[in-house]
Amino acid sequence: MKAAIRLGCTLLVSISSAALAQTTAITGATVHTVGPDGTLENATILINGGRFSDIGTNVSIPQDAQRIDASGKIITPGLFSPLGQIGLSEVSAVAGTNDGTQRGEDFAASFDVADAFNPRSIVVAISRIDGVTRAGITPRAAGPDEEGNKSQVLSGLGSVVHLGDSAEHFVKRGALVVANFGETGSSVAGGSRAAAVQILRAALDDAIDYQRNKGAYERRAWRDYSVSAADLDALQSVLDRNAAMLFNVNRASDISVVLDIAAEYNIRAIIAGGSEAWMVADHLAAADVPVILDGINNLPGNFDLINARLDSANILVDAGVLVAFGAGEQTHNARLLTQSAGISVANGLSWDQALEAITLAPARIYGVDATMGSIEPGKDADLVIWSADPLELTSYPDQVYIQGDPVSMESRQTLLRDRYLQTDSELPPAFRH
Amino acid sequence: MNKPGIFLMPVAALLVLAACEPGPDQDGPAPYASRYQPLPSVATILQGATVLTGTGERLDNADVVMRDGKIAAVGSDLEVGDMTAVDATGMWITPGIIDVHSHLGDYPSPEVDAHADGNEITDPNTAEVWAEHSVWPQDPGFVTALEGGVTSLQVLPGSANLFGGRGVTLKNIPGRNVMDMKFPGAPYGLKMACGENPKRVYGSKGRAPSTRMGNVAGYRSAWIDAADYKKKMDGARTAQGGGEAPKRDLKLETLAGVLDGEILVHNHCYRADEMSVMLEIAREFGYKITAFHHAVEAYKIADLLKQNDTCAAIWADWYGFKMEAFDGIRENAAILDRADTCTVMHSDDALGIQRLNQESAKVIGAAARVGINIPPERAVRWISANAAKALGIDDVVGTLEPGKMADVTVWDGNPFSVYTKTQKVYIDGALVYDRNDPSVNPVTDFTLGTSARHGGAQ
Numbered sequence A: 001m002k003a004a005i006r007l008g009c010t011l012l013v014s015i016s017s018a019a020l021a022q023t024t025a026i027t028g029a030t031v032h033t034v035g036p037d038g039t040l041e042n043a044t045i046l047i048n049g050g051r052f053s054d055i056g057t058n059v060s061i062p063q064d065a066q067r068i069d070a071s072g073k074i075i076t077p078g079l080f081s082p083l084g085q086i087g088l089s090e091v092s093a094v095a096g097t098n099d100g101t102q103r104g105e106d107f108a109a110s111f112d113v114a115d116a117f118n119p120r121s122i123v124v125a126i127s128r129i130d131g132v133t134r135a136g137i138t139p140r141a142a143g144p145d146e147e148g149n150k151s152q153v154l155s156g157l158g159s160v161v162h163l164g165d166s167a168e169h170f171v172k173r174g175a176l177v178v179a180n181f182g183e184t185g186s187s188v189a190g191g192s193r194a195a196a197v198q199i200l201r202a203a204l205d206d207a208i209d210y211q212r213n214k215g216a217y218e219r220r221a222w223r224d225y226s227v228s229a230a231d232l233d234a235l236q237s238v239l240d241r242n243a244a245m246l247f248n249v250n251r252a253s254d255i256s257v258v259l260d261i262a263a264e265y266n267i268r269a270i271i272a273g274g275s276e277a278w279m280v281a282d283h284l285a286a287a288d289v290p291v292i293l294d295g296i297n298n299l300p301g302n303f304d305l306i307n308a309r310l311d312s313a314n315i316l317v318d319a320g321v322l323v324a325f326g327a328g329e330q331t332h333n334a335r336l337l338t339q340s341a342g343i344s345v346a347n348g349l350s351w352d353q354a355l356e357a358i359t360l361a362p363a364r365i366y367g368v369d370a371t372m373g374s375i376e377p378g379k380d381a382d383l384v385i386w387s388a389d390p391l392e393l394t395s396y397p398d399q400v401y402i403q404g405d406p407v408s409m410e411s412r413q414t415l416l417r418d419r420y421l422q423t424d425s426e427l428p429p430a431f432r433h
Numbered sequence B: 001m002n003k004p005g006i007f008l009m010p011v012a013a014l015l016v017l018a019a020c021e022p023g024p025d026q027d028g029p030a031p032y033a034s035r036y037q038p039l040p041s042v043a044t045i046l047q048g049a050t051v052l053t054g055t056g057e058r059l060d061n062a063d064v065v066m067r068d069g070k071i072a073a074v075g076s077d078l079e080v081g082d083m084t085a086v087d088a089t090g091m092w093i094t095p096g097i098i099d100v101h102s103h104l105g106d107y108p109s110p111e112v113d114a115h116a117d118g119n120e121i122t123d124p125n126t127a128e129v130w131a132e133h134s135v136w137p138q139d140p141g142f143v144t145a146l147e148g149g150v151t152s153l154q155v156l157p158g159s160a161n162l163f164g165g166r167g168v169t170l171k172n173i174p175g176r177n178v179m180d181m182k183f184p185g186a187p188y189g190l191k192m193a194c195g196e197n198p199k200r201v202y203g204s205k206g207r208a209p210s211t212r213m214g215n216v217a218g219y220r221s222a223w224i225d226a227a228d229y230k231k232k233m234d235g236a237r238t239a240q241g242g243g244e245a246p247k248r249d250l251k252l253e254t255l256a257g258v259l260d261g262e263i264l265v266h267n268h269c270y271r272a273d274e275m276s277v278m279l280e281i282a283r284e285f286g287y288k289i290t291a292f293h294h295a296v297e298a299y300k301i302a303d304l305l306k307q308n309d310t311c312a313a314i315w316a317d318w319y320g321f322k323m324e325a326f327d328g329i330r331e332n333a334a335i336l337d338r339a340d341t342c343t344v345m346h347s348d349d350a351l352g353i354q355r356l357n358q359e360s361a362k363v364i365g366a367a368a369r370v371g372i373n374i375p376p377e378r379a380v381r382w383i384s385a386n387a388a389k390a391l392g393i394d395d396v397v398g399t400l401e402p403g404k405m406a407d408v409t410v411w412d413g414n415p416f417s418v419y420t421k422t423q424k425v426y427i428d429g430a431l432v433y434d435r436n437d438p439s440v441n442p443v444t445d446f447t448l449g450t451s452a453r454h455g456g457a458q
Helices: A002-019 A122-128 A182-189 A193-212 A214-218 A229-239 A252-265 A277-287 A312-319 A334-346 A351-356 A360-365 A412-421 B004-019 B140-147 B196-203 B212-237 B250-259 B272-285 B298-307 B332-338 B352-369 B376-383 B385-391
Strands: A024-032 A039-048 A051-056 A066-069 A074-077 A079-081 A132-137 A154-162 A170-180 A244-249 A269-273 A291-293 A323-325 A383-386 A397-402 B044-052 B058-067 B070-075 B084-087 B092-095 B097-102 B150-155 B163-171 B189-193 B264-268 B289-293 B311-314 B343-345 B408-411 B422-427 B430-434
Touching: A024 A383, A079 A334, A079 A360, A122 A132, A122 A334, A122 A412, A132 A170, A132 A334, A132 A360, A132 A397, A170 A182, A170 A193, A170 A229, A182 A193, A182 A244, A193 A214, A193 A229, A193 A252, A244 A252, A252 A269, A252 A277, A269 A277, A277 A291, A277 A312, A291 A312, A312 A323, A312 A351, A323 A334, A323 A360, A334 A351, A412 B332, B044 B376, B044 B408, B092 B097, B092 B376, B097 B289, B097 B311, B097 B352, B097 B376, B097 B385, B140 B150, B140 B352, B140 B422, B140 B430, B150 B352, B150 B385, B150 B422, B163 B250, B189 B250, B196 B212, B212 B250, B212 B272, B264 B272, B264 B385, B272 B289, B272 B298, B298 B311, B298 B332, B311 B332, B311 B385, B332 B343, B332 B352, B332 B376, B343 B352, B343 B376, B343 B385, B352 B376, B376 B385
Parallel strands: A024 A066, A024 A074, A079 A132, A170 A244, A244 A269, A269 A291, A291 A323, B044 B084, B044 B092, B097 B150, B189 B264, B264 B289, B289 B311, B311 B343
Antiparallel strands: A024 A039, A039 A051, A074 A383, A132 A154, A154 A170, A383 A397, B044 B058, B058 B070, B092 B408, B150 B163, B163 B189, B408 B422, B422 B430
16 A cells, blocks of 8 residues: 555656646755856756756746745755665665675676666665665675675676656666775685786786677687676776776775776776775876775774775865765665765865765766766756755755655655654554554 | 772772672682773863753853862863863863773774674573673774763673673773773673574574574573572572572573673664563563663664663664664654653764764754754763663763763764764873874774874885
8 A cells, every 4th residue: 555655646746747847946045056056045946857957046937937945945966875785685684685796606797786776675765865866786795695606806787876756767777897806806706806806807808809809709710708798798898988897995005906907908997995095095186086985984894994094085085086975885874975975074075075975976987977966957957955954964855856856755764753753642553554 | 190099999899799709719809800990180170161961951151170080060160270271162071972882892893703702603592701801902993982982882792692691891991901991880781682693593503593482482491590590599698598509600690690680681682572572571580671772673662661661772773784674763762762761872883883973963863854853962861871871880970960980072063963073082080082182092002003194004
């Protein structure tokens, strides 16, 4: 019954905006555009056809526009969680609900988690009512299964999704290929991080050779490769720079190896984790390699993280590195992006840079900033109307819009909350709904 | 400077307690007893701050006086005299933060197998082990927790077993060994665990328990043994009993300590229905559950917990990582607090312990979303006074009341703002952390020469 109610709401929303193609005008708020307009006081935002059509302090509102008064509120772009398994994991410890990891003998470059994405996951609603409108869904390495099948150096293809109600959730399929270096790489490659590097280099060399000799290979008139044709095709998209290669890596020396590989193969590298990235900040900036930083880790969880520190973001941004926040383990709590951003402000990052790191920066890192990440005419109308300063943990969204549509502000958690807030009912909880 | 004599009293009190336990050597400090000594301190007045006392009060433009390691006074325009005066204008002052659920030292950083000493996964009942015997004082997590304002913490065994062993409460000052850190006079805890962990760990080994009903049978059987042991021990002690004391049994000694009311039960338990059953077991055998930990569904039984005077120690927003955490909601603490149930924010995590204030802020925000206003002076109790109650140390710490230990955290703003950081931390009146003076701050041996900022290669 609950599913039917949810679906009903969804339909209503999409009919109202799509069929009528009406302009929505959101007025009166302080708008942090994260775009060229900067921050606008008492601004008007016009939305039409799912996109921003105008933003400013002197915007004329069409007669038939639906007006939303957001006076006294703060508006930001929707938040972008770049890492994790939203829609790929319902309950972390229930194997059947987890689709983010391929284990086995295959080299996993072409393993595509997009085919497992579930837009009806409870985590989608829980994340978006706290402002997360876009997510990178990224495959991950994990420990061996009961049969001893292992993860691989490459975890597979990641994609960018939106968390709205429209049927096409994929913003960019195969936006990245995930690689594991450092301690994780060592554990899956045979006991040394150098082996992980060796395996990746061999596969990239094969992919280059395959590209040049594809015809002969397909006629079986060429040598065998270390990996399958599907994996070689996935790597080809990295070599073509259509997809980025995201390296899970923390130790400074391992990051330097990534920079060498990125230069040698002319690929778009992304550092994820990056606890010691601050130590090679200048090199990262010179190579134009961005970092998706775990913003709250300041302890040596392992020896790769000995120099983790809370002011990493500030050091990296000062050096000119593009920084986003995101942690691979934040699938269920992707909403905590704001906490990472807030903590980084407490440790020296500017507020505007911190907001950019959870909105536009991840969009730029994944090459999807033409359509999202900031409040600019022509971009998808993803925005959050906040009760107060969005980086404060005491703040919350009053309303979230994705592609111009207001999303339901209900989740499984709000339903539980509302049930147990009713203490005057004489009926058992199961009868309170 | 401090007067060490003043601090001997609680230690002596512990000696009396410990002397009740059988032991051959009654000279000198009892084996394993606290050897904690406060660091040198000077009489200090913190002036002009917003003070959250931990008793539910907020005082604006107030002073806090610490003398001889104790809170001497809290109020406005207090006499400075010969004290060291600290300008705390614009600062907020709270009791030192207390975490009731930590594994620092037992699961230290770095998280290598060689250091994983928190779970004795060899039997569903390991009540005989003591978490303190695994504590590695060089865990850098103690220092980062101190930076987060944490002055006391309970280190508990893990949750693999029905009975995980004894927990220990520490003062957060890294020492040479755990005895140097033990909170003087604090009662021991007994870690118990419900639900998925014990049944998974032992079920997968083909032995009991493999179900929740197996868990319950395991607890009850153990309490029957403990009651029998206690009866024989009590009998041997009294003239009427006259019997010979049974051979000392470490496991039963701990469980009997619970039945005697000397050891506090800290019960890892997520689901409301399971917590309810655990309360029945406590009724059957006549012991009290001091706190449920990880009580993700406590909001469903706030009234029941209140009736039993049982605290709920919880995270702000962890959910979904396993089935028994599927119903976690951010409003858990808000619903508990509204029912006046003893509500405690805990960490269970080396990163979370650094920002229990922010965990509380998440709840304040979630509550505001449904129109429940939780002011800072109320929320701070979750990480100070209520936590002290759950550890049985609320008579000596947890609030800024005169006579209590001067465990004090000074913040550069409202502690529930994400932008706020600690400025100074005092333990027993001694300045042990100062954000603006690194020479004050502890650096563990592990950090020396590994971290680039402490002598390691950069």
